[in-house]
Amino acid sequence: xxxxxDLKLVMLMGLACLAxxxxxxxxxxxxxxxxxxxxxxxxxxxxxxxxxxRRDSVSSPSPSPGPAPPLQVGTSPRVYPxxxxxxxxTGKSDSTEALLKAISDAFQGPSDGFLMEGIANLGGARIxxxxxxxxxxxxxxxxxxxxxxxxxHGGTLRASDDFPTDGYLIDLSPTTSDSLSxxxxxxxxxxxxxxxxxxxxxxYRGGGISVINSLRTSIDNCYITHFTSDGILVKSGHETYIxxxxxxxxxxxxxxxxxxxxxxxxINLMGNDNAVTxxxxxxxxxxxxxxGQANTFSGxxxxxxxxxxxxxxxYLKMPGLTQTRIVNSYMDxxxxxxxxxVQLHISSSFFLGDAxxxxxxxxxxxxxxxxxxxxxxxxxxxxxxxxxxxxGAFNKIDQVVVDRNVAKGMNIKATMARGSAQGxxxxxxxxxxxxxxxxxxxxHVQYSLSSGDSTFPSHALRNISNNRVVIESNIAVPAxxxxxxxxxxxx
Ligand SMILES: *[C@@H]1O[C@H](CO)[C@@H](O)[C@H](O)[C@H]1NC(C)=O
Ligand SMILES: *[C@@H]1O[C@H](CO)[C@@H](O)[C@H](O)[C@H]1NC(C)=O
Ligand SMILES: *[C@@H]1O[C@H](CO)[C@@H](O)[C@H](O)[C@H]1NC(C)=O
Numbered sequence: 012x013x014x015x016x017d018l019k020l021v022m023l024m025g026l027a028c029l030a031x032x033x034x035x036x037x038x039x040x041x042x043x044x045x046x047x048x049x050x051x052x053x054x055x056x057x058x059x060x061x062x063x064x065r066r067d068s069v070s071s072p073s074p075s076p077g078p079a080p081p082l083q084v085g086t087s088p089r090v091y092p093x094x095x096x097x098x099x100x101t102g103k104s105d106s107t108e109a110l111l112k113a114i115s116d117a118f119q120g121p122s123d124g125f126l127m128e129g130i131a132n133l134g135g136a137r138i139x140x141x142x143x144x145x146x147x148x149x150x151x152x153x154x155x156x157x158x159x160x161x162x163x164h165g166g167t168l169r170a171s172d173d174f175p176t177d178g179y180l181i182d183l184s185p186t187t188s189d190s191l192s193x194x195x196x197x198x199x200x201x202x203x204x205x206x207x208x209x210x211x212x213x214x215y216r217g218g219g220i221s222v223i224n225s226l227r228t229s230i231d232n233c234y235i236t237h238f239t240s241d242g243i244l245v246k247s248g249h250e251t252y253i254x255x256x257x258x259x260x261x262x263x264x265x266x267x268x269x270x271x272x273x274x275x276x277x278i279n280l281m282g283n284d285n286a287v288t289x290x291x292x293x294x295x296x297x298x299x300x301x302x303g304q305a306n307t308f309s310g311x312x313x314x315x316x317x318x319x320x321x322x323x324x325x326y327l328k329m330p331g332l333t334q335t336r337i338v339n340s341y342m343d344x345x346x347x348x349x350x351x352x353v354q355l356h357i358s359s360s361f362f363l364g365d366a367x368x369x370x371x372x373x374x375x376x377x378x379x380x381x382x383x384x385x386x387x388x389x390x391x392x393x394x395x396x397x398x399x400x401x402x403g404a405f406n407k408i409d410q411v412v413v414d415r416n417v418a419k420g421m422n423i424k425a426t427m428a429r430g431s432a433q434g435x436x437x438x439x440x441x442x443x444x445x446x447x448x449x450x451x452x453x454x455h456v457q458y459s460l461s462s463g464d465s466t467f468p469s470h471a472l473r474n475i476s477n478n479r480v481v482i483e484s485n486i487a488v489p490a491x492x493x494x495x496x497x498x499x500x501x502x
Pocket of ligand 1: 268269270271272
């Protein structure tokens with residue numbers, strides 16, 4: 012009995028906490044109240060909230076109702092509301108300077124020691140866009156003084172018609188170009204910056220977000236559109252985590268008459284150790300361009316531009332050093348291209364509309380590649396994995412496993428295969444060339460010869476050239492041969 016009563020109480024307290032959170036937002040303590048005291052507390056907090064709504068504001072240049080109370084440095088919450096700086100949430104007038112001032116104030120706000128050496132801990136300061144739509148005419152570039160533990164969230168940024176086409180709406184790079192060129196890994200610009208719940212409209216002028224030489228950056232629930240360069244550029248640094256986001260040059264839901272003309276890149280990763288998780292790229296010439304190592308992709312849905320129209324879903328352009336994992340993703344009429352893959356894993360993904368994986372030889376290297384347990388669907392009978400050997404054949408092949416994929420309307424390619432042949436004579440041939448990925452390469456063969464004949468022939472493996480396995484016997488017998496081949500084992 013008491014158990015039940017306790018449960019009710021807990022539920023009531025749960026509701027109470029929820030209500031308090033709703034009323035107070037994130038700048039007041041969450042308390043636990045019950046009954047009348049709770050209702051009274053709500054009324055009191057509401058009143059307090061109304062009177063203190065601008066207590067974290069600085070003096071506002073915009074015509075705002077009533078004078079803002081003085082900013083109490085040190086006791087005020089570190090929330091920097093865009094409108095308090097005169098930013099125009101209707102998107103009519105330019106808000107660049109106001110937003111830059113909010114950012115600059117946040118950087119100069121109280122800090123609690125350091126994250127990485129030299130990176131001030133801003134303690135979770137928030138630049139709140141308050142659901143507004145702001146027009147900006149130049150990039151919101153973070154100050155050069157390294158800082159971290161800061162969030163920009165909750166609104167729309169739109170590039171003006173004179174926004175620089177080489178710029179990004181939000182730019183995590185220091186203002187001086189000289190510190191950019193240093194590739195030192197011991198010094199980062201920013202750490203733990205979070206960009207969340209943002210719509211970024213580049214207005215066909217430049218890109219959305221640029222993250223340079225930063226550490227542990229989060230890009231979460233962002234909708235980035237109308238970019239002409241990159242939706243998101245990540246360069247140097249590491250651990251930029253991009254998740255639950257939507258990127259597209261044009262706002263479309265597929266089958267768009269302009270698709271052949273889509274340009275730009277959804278996400279350009281020129282760095283290591285980043286993750287792209289649950290992200291849709293719905294319009295761009297290249298969905299994700301990767302020129303760094305040890306990046307991971309999961310739950311990515313690319314329908315950015317069909318391969319037939321010259322598009323690529325994920326392009327791994329780092330010959331010899333990819334170290335990339337692509338799992339649980341959806342390549343929708345657009346595929347994956349990997350140059351000289353070394354340590355590449357692609358699994359549990361779905362390829363629709365004749366989308367395929369292209370391994371492109373640059374120096375002939377394919378090592379440590381597994382493409383397993385994927386689904387392919389199409390209607391043109393294309394190979395699920397193809398080789399581009401225009402620059403020379405793959406000739407350094409080691410530990411490549413393409414196996415256990417399933418296909419409908421496409422041709423399975425694999426590095427392991429089984430086959431059989433039946434005949435009455437001295438020679439049996441099983442031709443694996445339609446299925447094996449690499450031409451004229453068999454590293455391992457196993458076979459058995461089965462015959463019900465009264466004689467026991469001697470037999471041997473005679474030839475594997477051009478992926479055709481030939482077994483011969485010394486005398487003619489009616490027999491079946493069963494053969495297993497593998498291209499991928501180490502030589
Ligand atoms: C694509 O671009 C070409 C030239 O750049 C233009 O002539 C054509 O009309 C465009 N197509 C569509 C569907 O926008
Ligand atoms: C196999 O071929 C031989 C001679 O060509 C013939 O005598 C024999 O009947 C054949 N066996 C079967 C099972 O067809
Ligand atoms: C294996 O077969 C190919 C033709 O497929 C032939 O050119 C080659 O000489 C054969 N090798 C041997 C050892 O018989």
